[in-house]
Amino acid sequence: MKAAWFARAVAAALVMSSACAATAVRAAELPTPAALGAQLGPRIGQAVTVAVLEPHLKHEGHMPEVRYVGYPADAVLTALFGPGWRSPGQELTFRALDGFMSRIPVERFAQHRAWLVHARADGRPFQVDNDQPGGKPVPLGPFYLVWDNRSSTALQAEGGMQWPYQVVSVDVGPSSTHALLPAGLAATYADAAALARTHCLSCHRIRGYGGDKMPLELDVMVRGYDRATWRRWLLEPASVRPGTAMPPLAEGLPAPERAAIAQRLYDYLQTLSALPAR
Numbered sequence: 292m293k294a295a296w297f298a299r300a301v302a303a304a305l306v307m308s309s310a311c312a313a314t315a316v317r318a319a320e321l322p323t324p325a326a327l328g329a330q331l332g333p334r335i336g337q338a339v340t341v342a343v344l345e346p347h348l349k350h351e352g353h354m355p356e357v358r359y360v361g362y363p364a365d366a367v368l369t370a371l372f373g374p375g376w377r378s379p380g381q382e383l384t385f386r387a388l389d390g391f392m393s394r395i396p397v398e399r400f401a402q403h404r405a406w407l408v409h410a411r412a413d414g415r416p417f418q419v420d421n422d423q424p425g426g427k428p429v430p431l432g433p434f435y436l437v438w439d440n441r442s443s444t445a446l447q448a449e450g451g452m453q454w455p456y457q458v459v460s461v462d463v464g465p466s467s468t469h470a471l472l473p474a475g476l477a478a479t480y481a482d483a484a485a486l487a488r489t490h491c492l493s494c495h496r497i498r499g500y501g502g503d504k505m506p507l508e509l510d511v512m513v514r515g516y517d518r519a520t521w522r523r524w525l526l527e528p529a530s531v532r533p534g535t536a537m538p539p540l541a542e543g544l545p546a547p548e549r550a551a552i553a554q555r556l557y558d559y560l561q562t563l564s565a566l567p568a569r
C-alpha cells in the first residue's frame with residue numbers, strides 16, 4: 292500500500308508540473324478536514340450535516356438513512372481548482388487509498404447535490420458494514436462522496452457506484468470518451484460506453500482508460516466469453532466464482548434491466564475488440 296501511495300504521489304506531482312499544457316489534468320491531494328474547512332473560509336468552511344439513503348448499507352431492498360458531516364462538493368472543487376472545473380466535457384477522478392477510481396462527468400454535479408463528508412453526525416465510527424461473509428467493516432475516510440438521493444429514485448436505483456470512499460485526491464481533466472468511443476465505432480454505442488463507465492471502469496479498463504483496482508482490459512477479456520457466460524458472470528459473479536470480490540452489476544435495478552445492460556456491454560465490447568488497436 293505504501294508503494295502504491297508513493298507512486299500515486301509521484302504521478303500527481305508529474306501531472307501538476309505539466310499543468311500548463313492546454314489539456315492538462317490537474318490533480319489535488321485533499322487536505323485534512325480541518326485544513327479544508329480553513330481553506331473554504333468562514334462562510335462555507337463550516338461543516339454541515341447531510342442526510343442520505345446509504346447505498347452501501349442496502350439490505351433487502353432498503354437503504355437506511357445516515358447523517359454525515361462534511362462540505363458541499365462543488366465548494367470544495369472550486370476551492371481546489373477554481374471555477375473552471377465546471378467546463379462542459381471535463382470529468383473528475385476521485386482516487387481512493389487502494390487505487391479505486393471513480394470518474395464522474397462534471398455535468399453530474401449540476402444535476403445533483405453532493406458533499407464530501409468526513410464523519411458521521413452521530414459520532415459512530417465512519418465506516419460501513421462489509422457484506423462479504425466474515426468481512427471487516429469498511430472505513431470511509433479520509434473523505435467520502437455522497438449524493439442527495441433522498442428525492443431521486445434514479446440515484447437510489449444506481450446504487451453506490453459513484454459514491455467513492457477513502458478518497459485521498461481528486462483530478463479534473465478532459466473526459467476520455469475518445470478511448471471508449473474511438474473513431475470507427477458507431478456513435479450509437481455512446482450509451483454502452485456510459486454504462487461501462489458507471490458500472491465497470493472504477494475497477495477495470497477499456498483501452499487503457501479506467502481504474503487501477505483490477506486493471507483488466509475489458510475489451511480484451513470479453514473475447515473469452517460467450518453471451519450466456521458473460522451475463523452470468525456480470526449478474527451473479529459469486530455463482531461462478533464463490534467469494535469473488537467482483538460485485539454483481541447494478542443490484543438496485545430490476546432483473547430485465549440488469550440483463551439488458553449486460554447484453555449491451557457484451558455487444559459494445561465485442562465490437563470494440565474487433566477494431567484495430569489504438
Ligand code: HEC
Pocket residue numbers: 487490491492493494495504505507509512513525532534535536537538540556
Ligand atoms: C468494485 C470493483 C469491480 C467492478 C465495479 C467490476 N469488477 Fe469485474 N472484477 C473485479 C474483480 C476483483 C475481479 C477478479 C475477480 C476474481 O478473480 O474473483 C473482476 C474480474 C472481472 C472479469 C474477469 C473474470 C475472469 O475471467 O477472470 C471480467 C470479464 C469482469 N470483471 C468484467 C466486469 C464488467 C463488465 C464490469 C461492469 C459491469 C465489472 N467487471 C465491474 C472487480 C470489479
